[in-house]
Amino acid sequence: MNILLLGSGGREHALAVALAASPRCDELYIAPGNGGTAAVGENVLLDAEDPAAVADFARETGCGLVVIGPEAPLVVGVADAVRAVGIPCFGPGAEGAQVEGSKKFSKELMERAGVPTAAYASFTDEAAALAYVRDQGAPLVVKADGLAAGKGVVVATELSQAEDAVRACFDGAFGKAGATVVIEEMMTGPECSLLAFTDGETVRPMCTSQDHKRALEGDRGPNTGGMGAYAPVPIVTDEEHAAMVDALEKTVAQLHAEGIDYRGCLYGGFMLTPAGPKVLEFNARFGDPETQVVIPRLENDLVEVMLAVAEGRLSEVELRWSDRWAVTVVLTSAGYPGSYEKGKVITGVEDAEAMDDVTVYHAGTALTDAGELVTSGGRVLDVTALGDTFEAARDRAYAACEKIQFEGKTLRHDIGLRALRGRAAWDE
The missing domain is CATH 3.30.1490.20 (ATP-grasp fold, A domain)
Structure with missing residues (x-):
């Protein structure tokens, strides 16, 4: 079947690689894509936030599945428009996307569902x-x-x-x-992401992962879109994992009870507090850069899983996960998350990918008319490695980073260090 994937970041490149690897995938269109997605599919000029345009394109190109990567198209109802023309879509409709599109909605939903979260108040x-x-x-x-x-x-x-x-x-x-402003108590403890596939009734949790949001080493500096991630998270206990799964299941059940048909990925961002896991936030889509360490560990055919979600038959699917570790390190432009320059020539990506168990996902890259790969965003590349141990995956990812060069290349050198040192590292 032909597939349309919306988005342009590292998350979308990771999804594109997995979708293109499926024997079910014929043509893969990515709108708008980036310098990396062009190698696994066809980048197309299409306004991903225009519901009618997306639905028309999917219909005209004979797509049997549409996958929505970013949150903005979900919030404006692209999934609703695609389903309205009879095409299966991975991603919630506008109602369900409110779990991310409105923090007030999300907090009130959690209250009704009995999901642990921070105390809060909202104001206009x-x-x-x-x-x-x-x-x-x-x-x-x-x-x-x-x-x-x-x-x-x-x-x-x-x-x-x-x-x-x-x-x-x-x-x-x-x-x-x-x-509207939401004001919350500040919770303490390690953070952990747990994403799940759901068709609105069945919930299939993915593996745990942990993002590093701060720009500088030691978790200092401004928040970013993510400077690196790893999966799974070794400090999570069985009891904590069960509590996080329970929170996701209660949320999906509450959405269903309220008549909201949620089909796609539900992202739970958790704080592992002394009183147990509590939800920091929900997202209505895959995380970035969590996708870059979660999807490489998934052994199922991603097209099959996403179709089962879109068609409401996820109960037929059991997820299979590799027992290997995954680590991704994000290479950013100098100045990110503030102002930064674009158009810097990137070299060494092929050398990095020549290493065993290394994949370089493109986040903010573009190809010039002359065929040169250049920077086009703040987060430029996600250098991802697999390993039989956490240490092996981490060492391999950083060795691959050394092979890639561009003017202003910036990265954190401490991705995953706390997890290697154990739970006590978060109390230091």
Whole structure:
């Protein structure tokens, strides 16, 4: 069958590689794709956030499956439009995508479902929000309610930071996304991601993974879209894993009970608190860069799994996972997540991929008319390695990183170090 994949990042390249490897896949279209996806499919110029345009393209090219990578097309209802023309789609409709598109909706859903999460309050009035912040005191987490390209969350360790974050939201720093503000207690503990495939009734959890959000080593500096990840997470106990799965199952059951048909990936971001796992956030799609370490460990045919999700028959599928470890290190442009230059020539990708068990996923790359690979984003490449041990995978990923060069190449050198040192490392 022909397949259409929406998105342009490292997540989409990882999905594209897995989809293209399936014997079920004939033509793979990626809209808009990047410099890496062009090697496994056809990059196409298509507005991924235009529901009618996506549905028309899928129908005209005879696609039997549409896979939606990023959150923005989900929130505007692309999945609804695709299903309306009779094409199976992996990704929730606009109603279900509110689990990510509105933090207020997500928190209220968790309350109704009985899912553990941080205490919170939401506001549409600046004065009321500031009064609440002053009453609660720091530390607090201030979140713009809507999608803000990963920039609408401030972890405020001081009262002034929380006040500034509230003012920024209501002053329009995040547009309509900041018209409602959610203020949460700050939880403590290691973070862990647990993603699941779901067709709205059956839930099939993937393997645990852990992202590194801060730009600088030692988990310092500003939040980013992710500087690296690994899977699985060795510090998670059986009891914690069961609690996270339970939270995902309760959430899907609640959505179903409320008449919301959720088909796709449900991403649970958890904090492993002393009182047990609590949900930090839900996303309505695969994580980035978690996908780059989760999907390489999946032994099932990804097309088969996604079709089962889209067609409401996930109960027929049992997931199979490799027992190998996966580590990805993100190479970024100098200055990221702030301003950065584009168009820097990239070399050494082929040398890195010539190594055993190494795959380089493209996140922010483009091909020039002359065929040169150049940087086109803040997060440029995800260098992913598999290994029989955590240490082997990690060492292989960093060795591969050394083979890749571009002006301003930046990376963290401590991805996964805490996990190697055990649970106590998070208390240091």
